[in-house]
Every structure is written in C-alpha cells, then in structure tokens.
Amino acid sequence: MQRTTHRPHLLGRPVVVALAAAVALTATACAKSEDDASDGKQSGSSAAGAEQKAVEQKPGSKTCTIDAYGAEKLDLKGATVGFSQSEKEANPFRIAETQSIKDEAKKRGVKLLTANAQSQFSKQITDVQDLLAKGADLLVIAPLNSDGWDPVLQAAAAKKVPIVTIDRKINAEACKDYVSFIASDFVEQGRRAADQMIEATGGKGEVAILLGAAGNNVTTERTKGFKERVAEKAPDLKVVFEQTGDFAREKGQQVTEQLIQSKPGIKGIYAENDEMGLGAVAALKGAGKKAGDVKIITVDGTRNAVQGIVDGWISGVVESNPRFGPLAFQTLDTFTKGEAVPQDIVIEDGAYNTDNAKQDIGKAY
Amino acid sequence: MAEATLRTAPLDKARVLQWLQTYGVYAGVALLLVVNIVITPHFLSAENFRTQAVQVAPVIIVALGMALVIGTEGVDLSVGAVMALAASATALYLGYGLLPALLVVALFAAGVGLANGALVAFVGVQPIVATLALMVGGRGLALVLLPQLEDLRNPALASLGSGDALGFPYLILIAAGLALLVAFVVRRTTFGRQLLAIGDSRPAAELAGLPVRRVLILVYVACALLAAVAGVLATARLQASDPTSLGNLMELSAITAVVVGGTPLTGGRVNIAGTVAGAVLIQLLTATLIKHDLPPSWTQIAQAIVIVCAVYAARGRGKR
Numbered sequence: 001m002q003r004t005t006h007r008p009h010l011l012g013r014p015v016v017v018a019l020a021a022a023v024a025l026t027a028t029a030c031a032k033s034e035d036d037a038s039d040g041k042q043s044g045s046s047a048a049g050a051e052q053k054a055v056e057q058k059p060g061s062k063t064c065t066i067d068a069y070g071a072e073k074l075d076l077k078g079a080t081v082g083f084s085q086s087e088k089e090a091n092p093f094r095i096a097e098t099q100s101i102k103d104e105a106k107k108r109g110v111k112l113l114t115a116n117a118q119s120q121f122s123k124q125i126t127d128v129q130d131l132l133a134k135g136a137d138l139l140v141i142a143p144l145n146s147d148g149w150d151p152v153l154q155a156a157a158a159k160k161v162p163i164v165t166i167d168r169k170i171n172a173e174a175c176k177d178y179v180s181f182i183a184s185d186f187v188e189q190g191r192r193a194a195d196q197m198i199e200a201t202g203g204k205g206e207v208a209i210l211l212g213a214a215g216n217n218v219t220t221e222r223t224k225g226f227k228e229r230v231a232e233k234a235p236d237l238k239v240v241f242e243q244t245g246d247f248a249r250e251k252g253q254q255v256t257e258q259l260i261q262s263k264p265g266i267k268g269i270y271a272e273n274d275e276m277g278l279g280a281v282a283a284l285k286g287a288g289k290k291a292g293d294v295k296i297i298t299v300d301g302t303r304n305a306v307q308g309i310v311d312g313w314i315s316g317v318v319e320s321n322p323r324f325g326p327l328a329f330q331t332l333d334t335f336t337k338g339e340a341v342p343q344d345i346v347i348e349d350g351a352y353n354t355d356n357a358k359q360d361i362g363k364a365y
Numbered sequence: 366m367a368e369a370t371l372r373t374a375p376l377d378k379a380r381v382l383q384w385l386q387t388y389g390v391y392a393g394v395a396l397l398l399v400v401n402i403v404i405t406p407h408f409l410s411a412e413n414f415r416t417q418a419v420q421v422a423p424v425i426i427v428a429l430g431m432a433l434v435i436g437t438e439g440v441d442l443s444v445g446a447v448m449a450l451a452a453s454a455t456a457l458y459l460g461y462g463l464l465p466a467l468l469v470v471a472l473f474a475a476g477v478g479l480a481n482g483a484l485v486a487f488v489g490v491q492p493i494v495a496t497l498a499l500m501v502g503g504r505g506l507a508l509v510l511l512p513q514l515e516d517l518r519n520p521a522l523a524s525l526g527s528g529d530a531l532g533f534p535y536l537i538l539i540a541a542g543l544a545l546l547v548a549f550v551v552r553r554t555t556f557g558r559q560l561l562a563i564g565d566s567r568p569a570a571e572l573a574g575l576p577v578r579r580v581l582i583l584v585y586v587a588c589a590l591l592a593a594v595a596g597v598l599a600t601a602r603l604q605a606s607d608p609t610s611l612g613n614l615m616e617l618s619a620i621t622a623v624v625v626g627g628t629p630l631t632g633g634r635v636n637i638a639g640t641v642a643g644a645v646l647i648q649l650l651t652a653t654l655i656k657h658d659l660p661p662s663w664t665q666i667a668q669a670i671v672i673v674c675a676v677y678a679a680r681g682r683g684k685r
Contacts, residue, residue: 031457031458031460031510032457032458032459032460032461033456033457033458033459033460033515034456034459034460034517034518034519088508088512089512090508090512090513090609091513091514091609092513095513211661214661214662240658241658242658243655243658243661244661246610248607248609248610248613249514249603249605249607249610250599250603250607250610250611251610253602253603254420255655257416257419257420258416258652258655258656259655259656261407261410261412261413261416261656262405262406262407262408262656262657264407275514278605279603282602282603282604286527286602287412304516
C-alpha cells in the first residue's frame, strides 16, 4: 500500500480499500444524529470524585515486593508504561477504563504506550510484545483471556518488566509471573444487588434474574452472590425466573416481555448488567406498566442506568468500577519504590439508589 | 387431524413424509398452541399473542428475503449485518428526520445487496462465501459508523416501534403486508417464475434466455432491503441503535424458519406461508421454554430437534 507505482494488476486491492474508506467517510461526513444539536454527551471518566479506591485488605493476604519479584527499583515518574486493552473501546466500560489509565498517566507525568487487541487474543500477545520492544518499563494489561500468556510472561521476565493485570486475571503465578491483579469482586456485586433488591421489595415476593451470557464467570459470580444473600437474608423473596439476556438490551427486552406475560405478579427484576436492565425498562413501558411497578436492580453503573433511577424506572444500580487508572499506577508506584503491594487487590465499587442518583450521576460512566 | 391422517393411511412412509413436509410446520404451531393453552398460565390473552407477534415480526421479515434467496439455491448470511448497518445508519441520519434516515438506510442495504448479488451473479462466487464476506464486512462497517449503543428519542420512530392501528401494532401489519407482497411476487409475477427457474437449474435458465444475472442481483437486493426493514423496526422497538448485538445470529433464525417451513435448500420452490409459520413455530417454542423458566440450553436443543425433523422430512421429498 505504501508504493506509489500503480501497476494495473495491483490496482484491485487499493481500489477496494479506497472504496471502503470512501464509503465510511461519505457516510459520516454528512451524518446528522439526534444529539448533534444539543451535545449533552460527556465522558464521565474524568468526573471528579470518581476516584478508585481499594477495599481494605484482609490481614494475612499475600503481598509482593520488588525483591521477591526480581525486578529493579525505578522512579515511576519518567518511566514508560505500556497498556494493553483487550476489547475495542465500544462500550462504556472499556471507554472509561482506557480513559482512566490515560488520565492517570498524564496526571503522574508517565509516558504511556497503548495498544488495543480488538478482541483478538493473538493480537493482544503481539501487542504486549510490541510494547516490550518499544521500551515499556512496566506493563498494565487488561487480558482478553486468562490462559495462553506464557510467551509474553517469558518475554517480560527476560526484561524484568513488572506486570499488573486489571479486570480479568491471568492464570499464572502471582509475584513471579505478574505482580498484582486488580478487579471487582463480582460475587460481592451480586450480594450488594441482593441487598438493594431486598430493600426495594421489602424482602417479600417473587423476583426474576436476567442472566448474563452463559459460561461467563461474571454471570456465574453475580448470580451466586445474589442467590446466596437472598437465601440468607430474605427467605421470603423467591427467585422464580432465570433466563439469559446475553448482556444485550434487545434480548433483555424480549425476555422481560415473556416474563411479565406469564408472571404478572413479579415484584422485582435483577439484571446482571445495565443494558439488560434498560431492556427490561423498555419492555415494562411497552406493556403499559408505570415506573416503580416492578423494581429493577442492575449492575455496572453506566450513565443511562443511573438516569433510569432518576426517572424512577430503576430502583438501584450496583457499580462495577472501570476506573483502574489511579489504583493501577498507585500499585506500580508503591511496588517500584520497593514497598510491598498486595497480590490481589479488590476495587471498591460504588452504588446508586434513589437517594444519591441525582447528585452522583456525574460519577456514572 | 395429524393422527387421523396417520391412522387412515397405510404404512406409506413416503406419503407420511410428504404430509409432514407440507403441513408439519402448521401441525407443530397448532400443537404448541394447544399445549401452551393447557399448561401455561395467562397464555390465552390478547396481550400475550401481541407480544409473540411483535417479537416474531422482524424474524418473519428477514426470513421472507431469505426464502427468496434460498429459492434461487443461494443463501444470504449477511442479513444480521444488514440489520446492524440499518440500526447504525438510522441513528446517524435521524437528525434529518425519520424519512430521510430511512432513505439512507435503504441506500446502504441496497449497496450490500448489490455487492452480494454482483459477487454471486457476475464473479461467480458461491453465495455462502460471498455473503459471508458481507456478513463480516457489513457488521464492521456498522460498528465504524456507530461504535456503541445510542439511545434514540425520535417520536416518529418510537411510534413506528410501539404504536398501532386498530389495535394491531405497526410491526405486525408491516410484517403481514410484506409477507403478502412476497407471496404475490413469487406466485404471480414473471420475476417470481424466473427466480424459481434459476433455483431449479441455473444452466437451464441461462439456456432459456432468462435474465439470470439481473434476477439474482434483484433477489439479493430485495433480501437486504427486507433485512434493513427488520433492522429499523427492531431499532424502533428498542428505541436505541445497538449495532454490536442487533441481528446477531439472525441469519440462522431466518434460515431455520425457511427450512422448517418446507422450502428446500436445493432451490426451485419457495413456501412463503410455511416460512411465516416456521418463524412462528420457533418463536412459540422459545416462548414456551422461557415462560416455564427452563434453562436456555434447552431452547437450543429443542430448536435443533425441530430442524432435524424438518430436514428429515425434506430428505424424503428429495428422494422422490
């Protein structure tokens, strides 16, 4: 593509590429979406007061020091940090996550190299190898998969580059192959959603769960926590319906439509992400229900869902915090100074309900 | 009725299979209706039938186009991507008003249909490969245009998705209208005849002097336009444009509806009423399992059983 000599038989590919680019360009050039006039969109990631904190460590939890890991001390300021994102920044979580890393790097005056694997694991492996080759002294990785990291870990170990993984874990030895793992506790999110559900429904009646995608650890853990807490604190609250909405709004809407047809007496719906919860809201609206007839509790904390609380359709949102930047850099800073850092760090997730939704909506991503 | 026919007929396997091929899908729908009326609480209500019909409408519309393509012995895997593209384009151009946005959507869909048709008719690429390319590329383009879900508040679009005329939601009326139109085209027009002739034997159609390439391109454009209609309607119903997940696996639902409805994959025959019934059958099956809170994996297994039965019946026909 770089060459400028146009031989006839080479024309095919550039023409196709140019055509595709032209389609994309002309399509967006004169586009006019609804929001163009009143651009109310803001990136909530830099919102004040949305700093990320770690949950207090339990005594006796494992820590890691730079000597045990075998790296060398350095000053984070002036160091080069490589960040490898797993998925395209096409959903609020990933957008906020990447933005948070970038913001924190800027704040601390760290040189940041970024790469995005676009949901392809092989690309993520080469991404990280590239980051190492470009001279990253430290790595922050949001892994796409848990397995298959050996080639990268070996390359990083050879260069003695410390690695912090965020939001998903790498199946490897902590403090040997990587330093720390920072993430939300999904089981705890389920428990807190159950608490909100018990409060909203008064602990009695029938509730439904809109499950996430099948075979996903987020789904199993958010379900486990919810059911545990309901069984323990409100035995009168019965889970009578559990169907997957695949983490998608349309599927959440369709399943909820079936649900309210066959079980008109349902009191609450626990949606394992905001999108399915918003689908449930659409279904309830379509069925002529009023805001608050069915209590909806969701997990994630996107702006749309928190707006749903303000509008009265959603009763509570448990946050799954995507702002890993401050905590990731704090961990790297402590570690590179030679102090001990925990091997597993759990982020503190916020929560939204009718009391704080209005003033805290700026914190939502 | 099913049992009566089975008992009176002597053990004539071919006739049973033929009966199943033609009427099996209707018997299936009837059976599911009866079972649900008996075992599912609150099933027999206007609200419920409305819900099922509204949910199945986009699948029916996509399946109509798919039936046409399958009638030419092709297949169109890009329908889900076209739905996503329609959703993106709707969100992108809604600022001009609903009608201009719909025109742009139609342009995009026609573009995909033209590309599919040209690859099949002129370049001679196998339909499954040609449309696979557009399936991947189409969704990619949809995501380039609109990388993430966007809420839409256009009142005209909202009423298209949830409004009704004389108690019938627009979605159902549009699906019914399109089904009648496509059935008419297949049965009563030259274009329909040519389409089936090509499906029967493309070389023969070419020798007979039919405009094979033109018909093929038109068929793929029609299929893409129908998918775009479904995409716009689904978007209108959701009041949000979600190109990441809208239309996912829709190609499989549509092919299932067509095959279960008795249209052979070998082309040359199109059964529109059966296609509609096939989509309804799958919808009722899914609804039954969801309403009784059975694990989602059961839905997939049940669908697989229905498909195997349909293909078995079709095999009998192919042998004759």
